[in-house]
Amino acid sequence: MPYVEVSLPVRAERSEIYPILKEMEKYPEFMADLVSVEVVERKENSTITKWVSNVDGRIIKWTEVDLFDDANMHISYKQIDGDLKKFEGEWILTPVADGTEIKLTVDFEFGIPMIAGLLNPILKKKVRDNSLNMLTAIKERMENRA
Template identity: 80%
Template sequence: MPYVEVTMPVNCNRSEIYPILKGMEKYPEFMTDLISVEIIEQQDNTTITQWVSNVDGRIIKWTELDTFDDANMHISYRQIDGDLKKFEGEWILTTIPCGTEIKLTVDFEFGIPMIAGLLNPILKKKVRDNSLSMLTAIKDKMEG
């Protein structure tokens, strides 16, 4: 199962970044690969969101459960339905001298064992590139 972890420093306080991360339905406004994110259900500290992404012309859809720990400004997510067998991870915000380090983790499984050995390295690179693109978009939004 591929695992991707990307980090990026942002010259901004955690308290300014966290609301941006929580506002997932607005991600398509500044993340080019995302077509839509729709909130299906919202509770006190969770949402169920429906995602549609375009990765190199391939449409990928999933529904995820997002859990928010506001006190620690931490978000965890996991796919509950969708195109991948497994898709989960977390957003971690850590205070650093120049602002905040954003860490995004993605743990996923394509779900086709016979071709996993061939596809996993390609998908891992795609997920890493896409994750870095997301962090860069957030950095640009916060610092720009």
């Protein structure tokens, strides 16, 4: 099962970044690969969200549950329905000297064993690129505030 972990330092405090991460429905405004994110259900410490992503012309759809640990400014997510057999991970915010390191982990499984060996390396690269694009978009949004 492919696992991807990307991180990027951002010149902003965790307390400034965390609320942006929690507003997933706004991600498509500044993340080019996302077509839409719809909040289906919002509770005090969780949401259920429907995602549509365009990866190199391929539409990938999934629904996930997002769990928010506000005290630790940590988000975990797990697909509950969608195109992949498994899709889960977390957002981790760690204070560093000049701001915050944002780390995004993605653990996924394509779900077709016979072609997984062929597709997993390609998908892993696409997920890594997409994840890094997400972090870069957040970094640019945080560091280019007026």
